[in-house]
Amino acid sequence: MNKIRVRFAPSPTGYMHVGNFRTALYTFLFAKKHQGTFILRVEDTDQKRYVQDALEKLVQIMNWAGLEYSEGVYIESGKVTQKGEYGPYIQSERLDIYKKYAEELIEKGQAYYCFCTPECLEKMRAGQAEKKQAPMYNRSCLKLAADEIKTRIEAGEKFVIRQKISTEGFTEYDDMVRGKVKIKNDLLDDQILMKSDGYPTYNFANVVDDHLMQINHVLRGEEYISSTPKYIQLYQGFGWEVPEFAHLPLLLNPDKTKLSKRQGDVSVEDYIQKGYLKEAIINFVALLGWNPGEGSTQEIFSTEELVKKFDLAHVHKAGAIFDLKKLDWLNAQYIKKLSVDELYEKAKEFLEQKDFFKNASDDKKTEEYIKKVLAIEQERLANFFGVGDSSKFFFQDVNYDKELLRWKKMSDEDLKNNLEKSVQVLENMVDADWTKENLEKNLLEVAGDRRGDLLWPLRVALTGEQKSPPPFEVAWVLGKYESLERVKMALNKL
RNA sequence: GCCGCCAUCGUCUAGUGGUCCAGGACAUCAGAUUCUCAUUCUGAAGAUCACGGGUUCGACUCCCGUUGGCGGUACCA
Numbered sequence A: 001m002n003k004i005r006v007r008f009a010p011s012p013t014g015y016m017h018v019g020n021f022r023t024a025l026y027t028f029l030f031a032k033k034h035q036g037t038f039i040l041r042v043e044d045t046d047q048k049r050y051v052q053d054a055l056e057k058l059v060q061i062m063n064w065a066g067l068e069y070s071e072g073v074y075i076e077s078g079k080v081t082q083k084g085e086y087g088p089y090i091q092s093e094r095l096d097i098y099k100k101y102a103e104e105l106i107e108k109g110q111a112y113y114c115f116c117t118p119e120c121l122e123k124m125r126a127g128q129a130e131k132k133q134a135p136m137y138n139r140s141c142l143k144l145a146a147d148e149i150k151t152r153i154e155a156g157e158k159f160v161i162r163q164k165i166s167t168e169g170f171t172e173y174d175d176m177v178r179g180k181v182k183i184k185n186d187l188l189d190d191q192i193l194m195k196s197d198g199y200p201t202y203n204f205a206n207v208v209d210d211h212l213m214q215i216n217h218v219l220r221g222e223e224y225i226s227s228t229p230k231y232i233q234l235y236q237g238f239g240w241e242v243p244e245f246a247h248l249p250l251l252l253n254p255d256k257t258k259l260s261k262r263q264g265d266v267s268v269e270d271y272i273q274k275g276y277l278k279e280a281i282i283n284f285v286a287l288l289g290w291n292p293g294e295g296s297t298q299e300i301f302s303t304e305e306l307v308k309k310f311d312l313a314h315v316h317k318a319g320a321i322f323d324l325k326k327l328d329w330l331n332a333q334y335i336k337k338l339s340v341d342e343l344y345e346k347a348k349e350f351l352e353q354k355d356f357f358k359n360a361s362d363d364k365k366t367e368e369y370i371k372k373v374l375a376i377e378q379e380r381l382a383n384f385f386g387v388g389d390s391s392k393f394f395f396q397d398v399n400y401d402k403e404l405l406r407w408k409k410m411s412d413e414d415l416k417n418n419l420e421k422s423v424q425v426l427e428n429m430v431d432a433d434w435t436k437e438n439l440e441k442n443l444l445e446v447a448g449d450r451r452g453d454l455l456w457p458l459r460v461a462l463t464g465e466q467k468s469p470p471p472f473e474v475a476w477v478l479g480k481y482e483s484l485e486r487v488k489m490a491l492n493k494l
Numbered sequence B: 001g002c003c004g005c006c007a008u009c010g011u012c013u014a015g016u017g018g019u020c021c022a023g024g025a026c027a028u029c030a031g032a033u034u035c036u037c038a039u040u041c042u043g044a045a046g047a048u049c050a051c052g053g054g055u056u057c058g059a060c061u062c063c064c065g066u067u068g069g070c071g072g073u074a075c076c077a
Helices: A018-033 A054-065 A095-107 A118-130 A146-154 A202-212 A222-238 A268-273 A278-286 A303-309 A324-337 A340-351 A367-380 A412-427 A436-447 A451-463 A471-478 A480-493
Strands: A005-008 A037-040 A071-076 A079-083 A111-114 A160-163 A170-175 A179-184 A192-194 A217-221 A244-248
Touching: A005 A018, A005 A217, A018 A037, A018 A054, A018 A217, A018 A244, A018 A268, A018 A278, A018 A303, A054 A071, A054 A079, A054 A268, A054 A278, A095 A111, A095 A160, A095 A192, A095 A202, A095 A222, A160 A222, A170 A222, A170 A244, A179 A222, A192 A202, A202 A222, A217 A222, A222 A244, A268 A278, A278 A303, A278 A324, A324 A367, A340 A367, A367 A471, A412 A436, A412 A451, A412 A480, A436 A451, A436 A471, A451 A471, A451 A480, A471 A480
Parallel strands: A005 A037, A037 A071, A217 A244
Antiparallel strands: A071 A079, A111 A160, A160 A192, A170 A179
16 A cells, blocks of 8 residues: 555644644544654635734744644744645645646636626525525526637636536445445536635635645544535546545534534633643543543553554544543643753743732742642642642642631630640751651641541641631742741741 | 444453354442441343344344434534
8 A cells, every 4th residue: 555645734823722632632643643644734724814923823822732743834033934745735835736626616617707796695595595495606607608708807807616417326435434425427417616815615625635735534523424525526536536534523512513613612722721731731631532442441641652653443423512520630640750940941931920919929939839739739630731820839828717616616725725736846947857748747746546637727827718728738849937937926826 | 414434241352154042340338347437359130132024054243124322414623
């Protein structure tokens, strides 16, 4: 078999939709798995939807995710460049190519000029809808004589080029994830290939480019399934080899409609901003519609493992609801695996945006201090967006009601005694011994078997919170001086 | 409307004719550890495999139909 060549061909919309991202991931995995070539092509044929910098953003996300490709569009030192023998890889730079092939199709009798205006078409479709017919082009321009076409074009009249569908029989193909798909040809519309602005439609450009770029496996979203027969007719019309198709299931909103912006965050950028790790996003998205099969119960996959195990045969056919609960869990798993240094690097920018951090004193903004806080927060974090939210007491003064200090029904005197015991323990420790382990050891020794009596008031004194990490850990981060200050402040309340 | 695709716990899914009165994960609940929270561990609950017909000795698995959901039906991709 020939070397596998696949492409991810998004249109630059300004952000990376997670559904598209999954298509990119699967395509990448498929290519790697089979030692094939992965190509990034940009489908910017809709002038009306032009978005500034969209192309750059697209490439950035591909880079960020590590979805490496070896042909197509790149950004190098801020500038768009292209690599590969089959370029250009940006469709707006290939207009003359589409024009040439469209004309070839006309000569072959597989396409024709159409002068119908949008208004006229709308009227036609309205009429068809009224008669409960399927809206389809009525082919009125198919009958036009050659010289009439010529004079109208020369007169500067606007036109499009339409595919002349052969309406006989069926078009059938074998989808790599769905098996046989069969559609009756007379249901197919004479779709527009070239728009009046000289740009091709997706429907035309994708076929021409896939052929010219020698793409032999087409992976794309399920929404293209019903137009695939038209593409097949195009390949056949040119006499080109038809590639293999794999139509991937859709990603859905919780209400099962196609995942859309209205119902929450749909772009990969949104999740990056919320502090989800690349590894978690990839892992999560990969499992939405695919599984390793063979009774495997593995949930955590590195990209390398994904490459090894990915298989189109185990891609699910039904759409998958994009449910964030599992993403949180996965992200927490990946966060737990981070070293303190990695954790610091990733969490820093999120922490710096928080007001309680901005207002903190300088000694609490040192790398050393932040790393201690993070080490303690690590097992409580589902994403970086919430970093520090439950640990504000590390950065600001505590403020709480005196009653919070009381463990169960202990008396004021008891409470005071216990806090004083804590003060003694802390005061007797020298800075060099100030570790989580020693703090725990020394405090527990004094507490005996009535741990709550000592630990609860101490913990509240240090944090001012009902819920928090253990006092040993908090005291360790705060340091001897600050810890004692806080406990003494608690005593003053009594 | 027409055409197409799809259909297993709330969610993601395993399952390719007997080993399935259906397995795992997330979420939920309970218990253990514990000063609280979180983590971790253990356990529970949760799916008449959408429904109805076939085929077969036997169907979650194959076929047909129904229903439902979704997608397409654009000079969007």
